C-alpha cells in the first residue's frame with residue numbers, strides 16, 4: 001500500500017473488529033448510527049472544532065454514492081498540480097470523522113490544498129467549511145443502487161455488523177437505520193444548497209456516462225486548470241477497472257470491499273417488485289418535484 005501508516009491502521013481496525021461482537025459495532029450519536037471502530041464518539045465530538053481552509057478540496061457523499069471514486073479523481077487532479085510544483089504530498093484516507101484529535105492536529109500543519117472528505121449530513125459538517133466558503137464536491141447516486149451497494153458493504157466489511165437478511169437491510173435503509181442515517185435526509189438537505197456557488201452536486205450515473213466531462217467540471221469547480229491531455233490522463237486512471245487494479249495499494253485490506261461492481265442498475269438483480277414499488281413511493285414522497293430528484297433521473301435509472 002502507498003501509505004504504510006494507513007495500511008497498518010486499517011489492519012488494526014480489522015483485528016479489533018474480529019474481537020468485537022456485531023451488536024457492539026454500531027452506536028448512536030445525536031440519533032444517527034455510526035461505526036464505532038472507524039468513528040468513535042470522541043471523533044465526532046471534536047469535529048465541531050475542525051478548522052477548514054478556503055482552499056481545502058472537499059468531497060462529500062452519503063455512503064456508497066461514489067465517494068472513493070470522486071476522491072480518486074480529485075487526488076489525481078491535485079497530483080498533477082503537485083507535479084507542477086504547486087503542492088507537496090497528500091495523505092491517505094480523507095474522511096474527517098475517521099481522523100480523531102491526533103490526526104486532526106497533524107492535519108493543521110499540512111500544506112494546502114488538503115484533500116478532505118466526509119459522509120456526514122450537511123448540517124453536521126464542521127461550521128468552518130461554510131464560514132470559509134470551502135468548495136464542496138457532492139456526489140449522489142440513485143437510491144436503489146446505493147442500497148444494494150450498502151447491503152454488500154455491510155456484509156463484506158468486518159467493522160460493520162453482518163446483516164440478518166436482504167429484507168431486513170432493505171427495511172433498515174428505508175427507515176434510515178443505517179450508518180450516517182437516512183439517504184433521504186441527506187438528499188433533502190443538499191437540495192436546499194443547490195444554489196450555493198461553493199457546492200457542486202454531481203451524480204454517479206452522469207459521471208459513469210461521461211467521466212471526461214465530469215473531470216472537466218470538477219477541476220474547473222475547484223479552480224484547477226487542466227489541459228485536455230491531463231483530463232484524458234485523469235479519466236484513464238479513474239475508470240472502475242483502473243481504480244480496482246490499484247486498490248490494494250490505495251485501500252489495503254478494504255480494496256475488495258470498496259471496489260465491488262461499479263455499475264448502474266445492479267438493483268435489478270436484488271429488488272423484488274414490491275421493494276421496487278416501496279422505493280418508488282419513498283422517492284416520490286421525498287424527492288419528486290425537487291431539483292436534486294430531477295438530477296438523479298430516477299425514471300431512467302430506477303424504473
Ligand SMILES: Nc1ncnc2c1ncn2[C@@H]1O[C@H](COP(=O)(O)OS(=O)(=O)O)[C@@H](OP(=O)(O)O)[C@H]1O
Pocket residue numbers: 061062063064065066067068069145148149150152153208238239240241243258259260261262263266
Ligand atoms: N471508478 C469507479 N467507477 C465506478 N464506480 C466506482 C468507482 N470506484 C468505486 N466505485 C463504486 O462506488 C461504490 C462505493 O461507493 P463509496 O466509495 O461512496 O463507498 S463508501 O461509503 O465510501 O465506502 C461501489 O459501488 P458498488 O460496486 O455498486 O458496490 C464501488 O464499486
